[in-house]
Amino acid sequence: SQKIEQNSEALNIQEGKTATLTCNYTNYSPAYLQWYRQDPGRGPVFLLLIRENEKEKRKERLKVTFDTTLKQSLFHITASQPADSATYLCALEETALIFGKGTTLSVSS
Amino acid sequence: GAVVSQHPSWVICKSGTSVKIECRSLDFQATTMFWYRQFPKQSLMLMATSNEGSKATYEQGVEKDKFLINHASLTLSTLTVTSAHPEDSSFYICSARDPRLGTALYGYTFGSGTRLTVV
Numbered sequence: 524s525q526k527i528e529q530n531s532e533a534l535n536i537q538e539g540k541t542a543t544l545t546c547n548y549t550n551y552s553p554a555y556l557q558w559y560r561q562d563p564g565r566g567p568v569f570l571l572l573i574r575e576n577e578k579e580k581r582k583e584r585l586k587v588t589f590d591t592t593l594k595q596s597l598f599h600i601t602a603s604q605p606a607d608s609a610t611y612l613c614a615l616e617e618t619a620l621i622f623g624k625g626t627t628l629s630v631s632s
Numbered sequence: 633g634a635v636v637s638q639h640p641s642w643v644i645c646k647s648g649t650s651v652k653i654e655c656r657s658l659d660f661q662a663t664t665m666f667w668y669r670q671f672p673k674q675s676l677m678l679m680a681t682s683n684e685g686s687k688a689t690y691e692q693g694v695e696k697d698k699f700l701i702n703h704a705s706l707t708l709s710t711l712t713v714t715s716a717h718p719e720d721s722s723f724y725i726c727s728a729r730d731p732r733l734g735t736a737l738y739g740y741t742f743g744s745g746t747r748l749t750v751v
Contacts (some may be wrong), residue, residue, distance in 0.1 A: 557739045564723075567725075569739035569740060569741070572737060612675070619666050620676075620740055621678065623675060624674065625675060
């Protein structure tokens with residue numbers, strides 16, 4: 524069965540630095556990979572979708588890369604702010620979205 | 633943008649009773665909705681796919697007689713936890729995809745979740 528790993532459970536960085544989160548997957552060849560943000564006690568919010576033929580995608584301070592050879596996606600937040608503190612989820616789509624466990628990012632001022 | 637409304641946001645019920653959670657797509661029609669469950673510090677686990685006008689599809693290990701799903705209209709799916717027990721206490725979240733948005737560009741929209749506590 525497919526497996527999605529976000530190998531950092533928690534990441535602590537200082538304000539202004541770049542946060543880099545990793546998502547690895549196995550036994551799967553997704554057409555798209557998605558990233559979501561989840562705040563405590565809330566449902567996930569869609570951030571970015573990257574297709575298998577796209578190497579990189581950007582949205583404001585967010586950047587996602589997708590390496591289908593390595594079976595890996597990297598999610599970057601540049602110039603991080605305390606308001607970026609949340610759990611970030613990587614997801615792949617089969618008949619529904621399947622999620623990784625998430626990485627909880629804490630940005631300190 | 634696409635909005636999914638979920639109610640209630642939290643509920644406390646006694647063991648053995650049933651609880652109904654509603655999920656509505658407010659500005660789009662959803663032939664398919666999805667129900668997830670999330671335990672503390674765990675990922676979202678897909679429970680079932682709710683199909684308008686037909687039976688839901690349940691994931692392996694999810695008891696369909698315990699978690700009743702009804703998708704009676706294109707904008708409403710309900711999840712009823714029957715004979716709830718403390719181990720059913722969890723965060724339940726629904727989601728849907730706006731068919732007007734390109735699947736190659738946009739992801740899913742999630743409800744705000746329901747915190748169920750069974751005492």
